[in-house]
Amino acid sequence: xxxxxxxxxxxxxxxxxxxxxxxxxxxxxxxxxxxxxxxxxxxxxxxxxxxxxxxxxxxxxxxxxxxxxxxxxxxxxxxxxxxxxxxxxxxxxxxxxxxxxxxxxxxxxxxxxxxxxxxxxxxxxxxxxxxxxxxxxxxxxxxxxxxxxxxxxxxxxxxxxxxxxxxxxxxxxxxxxxxxxxxxxxxxxxxxxxxxxxxxxxxxxxxxxxxxxxxxxxxxxxxxxxxxxxxxxxxxxxxxxxxxxxxxxxxxxxxxxxxxxxxxxxxxxxxxxxxxxxxxxxxxxxxxxxxxxxxxxxxxxxxxxxxxxxxxxxxxxxxxxxxxxxxxxxxxxxxxxxxxxxxxxxxxxxxxxxxxxxxxxxxxxxxxxxxxxxxxxxxxxxxxxxx
Numbered sequence: 197x198x199x200x201x202x203x204x205x206x207x208x209x210x211x212x213x214x215x216x217x218x219x220x221x222x223x224x225x226x227x228x229x230x231x232x233x234x235x236x237x238x239x240x241x242x243x244x245x246x247x248x249x250x251x252x253x254x255x256x257x258x259x260x261x262x263x264x265x266x267x268x269x270x271x272x273x274x275x276x277x278x279x280x281x282x283x284x285x286x287x288x289x290x291x292x293x294x295x296x297x298x299x300x301x302x303x304x305x306x307x308x309x310x311x312x313x314x315x316x317x318x319x320x321x322x323x324x325x326x327x328x329x330x331x332x333x334x335x336x337x338x339x340x341x342x343x344x345x346x347x348x349x350x351x352x353x354x355x356x357x358x359x360x361x362x363x364x365x366x367x368x369x370x371x372x373x374x375x376x377x378x379x380x381x382x383x384x385x386x387x388x389x390x391x392x393x394x395x396x397x398x399x400x401x402x403x404x405x406x407x408x409x410x411x412x413x414x415x416x417x418x419x420x421x422x423x424x425x426x427x428x429x430x431x432x433x434x435x436x437x438x439x440x441x442x443x444x445x446x447x448x449x450x451x452x453x454x455x456x457x458x459x460x461x462x463x464x465x466x467x468x469x470x471x472x473x474x475x476x477x478x479x480x481x482x483x484x485x486x487x488x489x490x491x492x493x494x495x496x497x498x499x500x501x502x503x504x505x506x507x508x509x510x511x512x513x514x515x516x517x518x519x520x521x522x523x524x525x526x527x528x529x530x531x532x533x534x535x536x537x538x539x540x541x542x543x544x545x546x547x548x549x550x551x552x553x554x555x556x557x558x559x560x561x562x563x564x565x566x567x568x569x570x571x572x573x574x575x576x577x578x579x580x581x582x583x
Contacts, residue, residue, distance in 0.1 A: 209254040212369045213238050216252055216295060218398045219372055221418055222379050230412035233402050236285065237275065242412070246289030251275065253296040254369065261301040262364065264325065265333045268296060269306055269362075273326075274341035276360075280352050281344070287355035293363060300364040305329070309362040319357050326357070383422065386429045389491045393425045393435060394418075429493070433553040437487055438480035441558075443472045452478065456583055457569035463582050464533035464575045470542065474565050481562020494550070502550040503572075506564055509546045510573045533576035541575075 217239045221231045226243035233239060237249035251272040262269060276292050279285040300306035305325050308318070330342035348356065367375055373391070380387040380394070398418070404410040428435040442448040452458060452475045461471050488494045517536055540546070545560050567573045571583055 205254065205256050208256070208369055209252070212254040212372065213252045214399060214402050215369060215372045215376070215395070216250070216367075217402070218395060218418075219376050219379075220250070221413065221415055222376060224415045227415055227419075229415040231414075232405065232412045234406060235412075236279070246291075247285055248291040248293065249276070249279070249285065250293045250295055253294070253298065255297045259298040261299045262296065262304065262306050263301050264305050264329045265335050265338060266306070267335070267337050268298070269294065270335075270338040270341035274344045276356060277341070277344040277348055280356050281348055287352065287359055291359050291361060292356065293361045295363045295366045297366050297368050298364060300362060306362045306364060309357075309360050310364055317358065319354055322357050323353050380422075384426045384429055386491070386493065389429060389435070389493060390422070390425050392491075393437070394422055397421050428554075430553075432551055434488060434493060434551050436484070436554070436556050438484050438558065439556075441473075442476045442479055443469075448479065449475050455569055456571060457565045459583055460568045460574055460576070460579055461537070463579065464530050464537060466534065466537065474561070477558045477562035478565035478569070479562070480558040482566060484559060485563075498550065502548075503563060503567055505548050506546060506560075507567060507572055509548055510564070510567070513540055514573070529577045533574075533579070537575040 214233060217231055217233055220239060220241060221229065224241065224243070226245065229241050229243040231239065231241050236247065238252050239250040241248050241250075253268045253272075272294050276285075280287050294306075294309075300310055305322060308322050308325075326345060330338075330346055333342065345353065376395070377387060377391055380390050384390055398413070401410065401413050405413065425435060427433060449472055455478075457478060458471060458475065461474055466474075485494070485499055489496065489499070514536070517532070541561060541564060545557055546564070548560065549555050550559060550563075564573065568575070571580065574580065574583070576582055
């Protein structure tokens, strides 16, 4: 069991870093603030006041208390000392925060750094304690960190220590989510759905940033995303979570090849690309409706009523254009079915929407494919006997 925890901890540590970054950006007071992950530090936020940096240390279960020679602490001190010595960051306009889920030992250097920043802190005494640890510790892992801190000038050490905050016993990854939910709770009723979409967007932006495909993530950008998602969660709208087509992904398409709605298209001679689009729409509509139902954004009755409207629209068109003609040759029936589908479900589509402002085509056509899959509707004049 311990080996599982050892494997999980680093992965959860990265996710914790991202989630904590989202929480920090949500809490920002400066609308011009911008966040970066793994650039200046684990997390950095630049605002009109300067650049604040954060090191996050995540531990599973109940880690031992952090002591004066803690590797977590001294690795962090090394990073910050090198930033200050190289001029990468200005200690006069920055705050250096160590966020750790472990607790600081009573009376330790970390405990002394856990409280106020500024003149109330015994900065000189803390520096003396840190130099003593650096001179007397036998911890070889920390030697580079000890050297980096001692290499700072006395003025640099003072400025750095004065601006350090240690947030020990910090929120774990689940508690960080709870903190974000508390912020979002006041914005809309469906705040859990809002959280899922905002965090998903944020993670994607971090991935792009780590690949140098975008710059930092701004507070204004995050705020706009929140407003957009809130709008999609209003009573006359729904969020669109499956905008990407799977037409080019044969692995996903193949799972649907033998389903009845696909056979419905095959018997009218639909082209392979038309069938691929139908599969993609079915996949997205089914996945979307399932997600909405799980989140309580629609009820089963909402979906039933929507399908009934689509069925009624189909029935009117089908009865006029695609009814059975006695004695008609099979190829002519297939041709009429093909034209029926092409005219009413490809060239155009039923202007019937599950919510007034949710008008994604994949939901309309995909829902029709769902009805086709259950043989409630069809395209061929004799589909009920052929499928």
